[in-house]
Amino acid sequence: MSSAEKVKDPEKEKRKIKSDKKMRDLMTAYYIEAKTPKEQTGKKIAWITSGGPVEPLHVMDIIPVYPENYGAMIGASKMGVELCEKAEAMGYSSDLCSYARADIACATVNGGPIGGLPEPDMLICCNNICGTVLKWYEVQARYYKVPLFILDTPICHTEYNPDMKRYVTTQIQEYISFLEKICGKSFDYDRMMEVGKLSVQGQKLWQEVLDTTMNRPAPMTCFDAFFHLAMIVTLRGTQTAVDFYESLLAEMKDRIAQGIGMLAEEKYRLVWDNLPVWYRLRWLSNKFAAHSACLVADTYTSGWCSSMKYLDENDFLGSLAEMYTRIFLNTGTDIMADNIVKMVEKYEADGVVFHSNRSCKPYSLGQYDIQRIIQEKVGIPTLMIEADMSDERNFSESQVETRIDAFIEMLK
Amino acid sequence: MITAGIDVGSISAKAAIIKDHELLGSCVILTGYNSRNAGRQVFDRILSELHLSESQIDKIIATGYGRNSIEFADKAVTEITCHAAGANFLNPEIRSIIDIGGQDSKAIVINDKGKVQDFSMNDKCAAGTGRFLEVMARALEVDLDAFGELSLQADNIASISSLCTVFAESEVISLIAKGEKRENIIAGIHASIGSRVMAMGKRIGITSPVMMTGGVAKNIGVVKALEEKFNTPIIVSTHAQVNGAIGAALIASTLS
CATH class of the missing domain: 3.30.420.40 (ATPase, nucleotide binding domain)
Structure with a gap:
């Protein structure tokens, strides 16, 4: 390589988010601790669903590990197809979620990103994100021969009623008893208050980071949010997450002050719906950027603070049930549509891009209706892209390219 | 210029x-x-x-x-x-277009200036496209150009329910084996394309007058099937x- 090629493009360097490296380092440290032999850390490992109540685990000094976050890593590192095929050979249907297939297959092989997840001591499954997790976690509980706790959250199509509250709150108490029994120590309610406060603080900061894209030009895009999301998912309720998001927020505010946008030119502002297409993040990001289209917001990354309003910082445990039951994926189509309409208005978007995700049924089911509702309420163009979050076999480049190009031509 | x-x-x-x-x-x-x-x-x-x-x-x-x-x-x-x-x-009167080409089908709603208002495309599957018709023509040993006229002679439209080109081909083969008339099978193939395109078009609110474009527009059978499904006349230009x-x-x- 000649010296000329090594010179970095100052334009690109200016737009790079400096906190990216810190984020990578923190996530590496997190996985190193999780993978350190238990005899050294003295900590148990719990596998937990992405929308599960993680805070009580931190209270008990249990390390939470997220198979879904791992599914994203598998997708991003393009190992999805191989692992999905392996799961299909084991007898799982190709219609099953690609995270579930990849995780189930990965448990049986020596490999995968970071050499596989640390083995669990327990599994915590909350069905507020989908129904697939129930069977997926049952399979893993049998495979690893570890106890499984299921938190059943009824779907809140429109409202949360006292019956639901009683039903879920009872289970939260059972959850704590379950943890006490496994750890052989009693639950520290004072510590719960502290962890709860950190969780609320982290969620507020994350929302503030996402809010910075209301600025024109947006200091980041949803592709950056997809990356920085990992912290609020995995380390919600810790000081680490709070500190990190404080510094990320400061960096975003600094970029706004300096007028640094993520795109060199921002002609169109778009909202993204559904999970990312992990194995095509860069391609999609470049594709939209080439059209000067900035994806300023998305329904996915804001999902981790979508029900923050139901949380009472001073009665964290008491309000936990409501917050986890009312996350947007556990609500009806009207509420989901309303959420996007509000985002379009808040971020002044010119269009909405829907990822019809073959894997994620609860997320993708109502999309055609939501598309229609948005067109009726705000009258802006929408685009539907068919793909899958981690199984590349469900992605057709020229099909997606034509749709995106035509959509942008329509916006002109 | x-x-x-x-x-x-x-x-x-x-x-x-x-x-x-x-x-x-x-x-x-x-x-x-x-x-x-x-x-x-x-x-x-x-x-x-x-x-x-x-x-x-x-x-x-x-x-x-x-x-x-x-x-x-x-x-x-x-x-x-x-x-x-x-x-x-x-x-210039046209407000909606159905374009069926070799590997995809599209429904497009346009305004009086010819600007796209909304569109939908078939997903990755080739069913309901020109390639789908080519596969069927081969299975039936009929020249594709004869498809349109033949299908108009059907007396009882055969039912082709599969959405997948390969499975639809096996359906066609089993219909041939059962002795079903070629004309009826071809009409069934056109009807299945019509159903698929109808769902796509209805989703974006296709409005009349509708024009059909793309190579498949040369097939009168598909045009007739679409007219039936959408319950509206479909305009086909010689330049489709x-x-x-x-x-x-x-x-x-x-x-x-």
Whole structure:
């Protein structure tokens, strides 16, 4: 390589988010601790669903590990197809979620990103994100021969009623008893208050980071949010997450002050719906950027603070049930549509891009209706892209390219 | 000002030349395996047919699946936008387009200026496209050009329920084995395309007058099936197959 090629493009360097490296380092440290032999850390490992109540685990000094976050890593590192095929050979249907297939297959092989997840001591499954997790976690509980706790959250199509509250709150108490029994120590309610406060603080900061894209030009895009999301998912309720998001927020505010946008030119502002297409993040990001289209917001990354309003910082445990039951994926189509309409208005978007995700049924089911509702309420163009979050076999480049190009031509 | 539109699709490549908002001519060739070559060839062919030289062409727009591989074009525009412009040129009353090409089908809603308002496309599957019809023609040992007329002679439309091209082919083969009349099977194939396209069109609110474009528009059986499903007459221009290329040439005339 000649010296000329090594010179970095100052334009690109200016737009790079400096906190990216810190984020990578923190996530590496997190996985190193999780993978350190238990005899050294003295900590148990719990596998937990992405929308599960993680805070009580931190209270008990249990390390939470997220198979879904791992599914994203598998997708991003393009190992999805191989692992999905392996799961299909084991007898799982190709219609099953690609995270579930990849995780189930990965448990049986020596490999995968970071050499596989640390083995669990327990599994915590909350069905507020989908129904697939129930069977997926049952399979893993049998495979690893570890106890499984299921938190059943009824779907809140429109409202949360006292019956639901009683039903879920009872289970939260059972959850704590379950943890006490496994750890052989009693639950520290004072510590719960502290962890709860950190969780609320982290969620507020994350929302503030996402809010910075209301600025024109947006200091980041949803592709950056997809990356920085990992912290609020995995380390919600810790000081680490709070500190990190404080510094990320400061960096975003600094970029706004300096007028640094993520795109060199921002002609169109778009909202993204559904999970990312992990194995095509860069391609999609470049594709939209080439059209000067900035994806300023998305329904996915804001999902981790979508029900923050139901949380009472001073009665964290008491309000936990409501917050986890009312996350947007556990609500009806009207509420989901309303959420996007509000985002379009808040971020002044010119269009909405829907990822019809073959894997994620609860997320993708109502999309055609939501598309229609948005067109009726705000009258802006929408685009539907068919793909899958981690199984590349469900992605057709020229099909997606034509749709995106035509959509942008329509916006002109 | 003379402009050209080159539409390189998965099965055929089309070219059209426009002079001062008038269509000078158009032509169609098979794409073959090299879309870049096909674009060049179809362009050379239309130039020689019209006795024009390349230097007389002011602007060129490429469209279709091979649009980004046409290096001599000034710009690439998607076939969705081009079909909208083309349909508006051929008939300004048109408000919706059904375009069925080699590997995909599209429903497009346009305004009075020929601008796209909304569109939907088939997903990755090839059912309900030109390629689907080619596979069926082979299974039935009938020339594809005869499909349209034959299907109009059906007395009892056979039912083809599978959405997958390969499975639909086995359905067709089993219908042949049962002794079902060819005419009825072909009508069934057209009806299945009609159902698929109807769902796509209804989703974006197709409104009359509707024009059908793309190579499959030459098949009267598919047009009739769509008219039945949408319950509206469907206008087919003699330029249906080259409509995308016409639109591309028109858009080229707006380039500065």
